[in-house]
Amino acid sequence: MLVLSRKAGETIWIGEEVEIVISEVKGDQVKIGIRAPRNIDIIRGELRGDVSTSNIEAVIQNLDILISEK
Incomplete structure (x- = not known):
């Protein structure tokens, strides 16, 4: 640093x-x-983890929906 x-x-x-x-x-x-x-994306440090968590949760929800539709 x-x-x-x-x-x-x-x-x-x-x-x-x-x-x-x-x-x-x-x-x-x-x-x-x-x-x-x-x-160039600019985001406050304390929000970065929240955004990553939200993105992961959204992907998991979409996967659950796709799996349940089969």
Whole structure:
């Protein structure tokens, strides 16, 4: 893991297409902006596990439906 220190107004680039902008630092909260092409999915870390679980549950339900129809 790369750990960087940044101040408000400073940026971080990921590759040639993704720019992370530190917009505000207030106490223990940091507000960031992300400039990226629309084809790149951006999701908060705490939601990523929830989305994966929901996707797995949807696949299992579809498999159950297909199996019960045979």
